[in-house]
Amino acid sequence: MxxxxxxxxxVYLAPxxxxxxxxxxxxxxxxxxxxxxxxxxxxxxxxxDDRVEQVELRDGVPFFRRVA
Amino acid sequence: MRAVAIAAAGKTPFGAxxxxxxxxxxxxxCQKCLxxxxxxxxxxEAFHLGNFAGPSFVGQNHLAPYVSTAVGIRDVPATRFEAAxxxxxxxxxxxxxxxxxxxxxxxxxxxxEKMTSQPTARVTExxxxxxxxxxxxxxxxxxxxLFAMIARRHMYQYGTTLEHLAAVAVxxxxxxxxxxxxxxxxxxxxxxxxxxxxxxxxxxxYDCSLISDGAAAVLLMPLDRARDFTDKPVRILGVAQASDFxxxxxxxxxxxxxxxxxxxxxxxxxxxxxxxxxxxAEVHDCFTVAxxxxxxxxxxxxxxxxxxxxxxxxxxxxxxxxxxASGGLKSKGHPVGATGVxxxxxxxxxxxxxxxxxxxxxxxxxxAQNLGGSGASCVVSILGDV
Numbered sequence: 380m381x382x383x384x385x386x387x388x389x390v391y392l393a394p395x396x397x398x399x400x401x402x403x404x405x406x407x408x409x410x411x412x413x414x415x416x417x418x419x420x421x422x423x424x425x426x427x428d429d430r431v432e433q434v435e436l437r438d439g440v441p442f443f444r445r446v447a
Numbered sequence: 448m449r450a451v452a453i454a455a456a457g458k459t460p461f462g463a464x465x466x467x468x469x470x471x472x473x474x475x476x477c478q479k480c481l482x483x484x485x486x487x488x489x490x491x492e493a494f495h496l497g498n499f500a501g502p503s504f505v506g507q508n509h510l511a512p513y514v515s516t517a518v519g520i521r522d523v524p525a526t527r528f529e530a531a532x533x534x535x536x537x538x539x540x541x542x543x544x545x546x547x548x549x550x551x552x553x554x555x556x557x558x559x560e561k562m563t564s565q566p567t568a569r570v571t572e573x574x575x576x577x578x579x580x581x582x583x584x585x586x587x588x589x590x591x592x593l594f595a596m597i598a599r600r601h602m603y604q605y606g607t608t609l610e611h612l613a614a615v616a617v618x619x620x621x622x623x624x625x626x627x628x629x630x631x632x633x634x635x636x637x638x639x640x641x642x643x644x645x646x647x648x649x650x651x652x653y654d655c656s657l658i659s660d661g662a663a664a665v666l667l668m669p670l671d672r673a674r675d676f677t678d679k680p681v682r683i684l685g686v687a688q689a690s691d692f693x694x695x696x697x698x699x700x701x702x703x704x705x706x707x708x709x710x711x712x713x714x715x716x717x718x719x720x721x722x723x724x725x726x727x728a729e730v731h732d733c734f735t736v737a738x739x740x741x742x743x744x745x746x747x748x749x750x751x752x753x754x755x756x757x758x759x760x761x762x763x764x765x766x767x768x769x770x771x772a773s774g775g776l777k778s779k780g781h782p783v784g785a786t787g788v789x790x791x792x793x794x795x796x797x798x799x800x801x802x803x804x805x806x807x808x809x810x811x812x813x814x815a816q817n818l819g820g821s822g823a824s825c826v827v828s829i830l831g832d833v
Binding site for chain 1 (some may be wrong): 545571572575583585588599600645648690
């Protein structure tokens with residue numbers, strides 16, 4: 380599944396459940412059907428309008444990676 | 448509907464108070480309010496309490512009678528309202544309806560939150576409960592990060608800058624330094640704001656409001672009756688509550704809050720005034736970007752113009768539209784359940800010319816905007832002198 384980054388942030392202060400992940404990037408991604416989903420970004424940081432591809436689904440949370 | 452007034456107001460200082468529990472803070476605000484109105488607890492016909500997360504922060508449920516009985520209010524309905532950070536705004540809106548419709552002649556509305564007994568990571572987790580825990584929060588979003596994503600999008604669509612955000616923080620800290628009840632009475636510079644450590648990019652430490660303890664209360668009566676208790680009743684000219692999606696990713700455009708627009712439109716209609724008539728406002732600056740979006744959604748400026756308006760000085764105490772003369776959530780503090788009613792207390796103080804060093808010259812028509820979550824709840828209130 381691919382989509383486009385609608386907005387993003389890099390989180391530095393997180394609840395304990397995510398404390399080991401900081402800093403991590405969260406993005407709202409607009410999917411091809413026009414719906415939006417909040418997911419995590421793996422690898423290279425992304426910016427608004429970047430194309431991303433879903434590479435994993437962990438416990439219902441989509442993880443995306445930038446498409447070159 | 449009958450004309451309704453705020454007959455009295457009272458609040459605690461905001462801050463970190465390790466020796467105070469939730470109930471003692473709420474009781475202090477209520478007692479100050481009743482004393483201010485020369486009203487005894489036995490005259491109160493209903494008690495509304497705004498509180499976001501007492502059960503999570505301090506492990507106590509059933510908060511309304513827990514507080515009201517400690518104030519000496521017995522037998523009458525005592526109800527807690529929860530709408531995230533708009534909890535006490537919602538308690539106030541529903542109290543207004545009850546008095547305006549003639550059901551009650553005297554309703555005490557309070558708001559309280561006791562937050563500082565938990566470590567910051569746990570506070571972040573509790574606050575995240577105001578978001579969609581099955582989606583955005585599970586993905587690692589925090590409240591700062593939700594507003595950071597709003598800021599990013601606002602920057603992208605309108606060219607809003609980090610300096611615009613910092614201008615809000617600098618202004619609100621300057622205002623809060625004049626507020627004896629503020630949590631952080633500290634003037635900061637633009638350079639300090641911009642150099643602070645990141646919380647969720649592009650938001651830095653000074654873009655975020657404070658984790659605070661505190662309580663506030665107001666007393667509502669029909670206007671005619673309020674005149675028997677005070678020579679300075681403050682009329683509630685308009686008040687409205689609106690709602691929207693809890694999850695940010697369900698919204699079509701995250702740079703505007705439809706709930707704020709709807710609540711504002713209804714409140715303006717009820718009051719028979721428009722955004723230009725409003726002389727000053729207390730808006731919900733939980734994050735600096737939220738104040739910028741509020742200016743736009745309340746109709747004070749066009750969409751996208753909030754950042755430059757802030758940077759121009761127009762929102763300063765001496766500007767054409769003073770915003771958050773109290774210091775706002777940024778500097779005054781943000782005990783979330785208390786914030787909505789505390790904003791009203793600040794507006795009442797301005798209208799009554801009791802705001803001390805914070806006093807504004809144009810003070811007869813003020814607006815309060817209280818936001819819940821990332822825009823899922825909003826209460827807008829317009830108060831005026833009579």
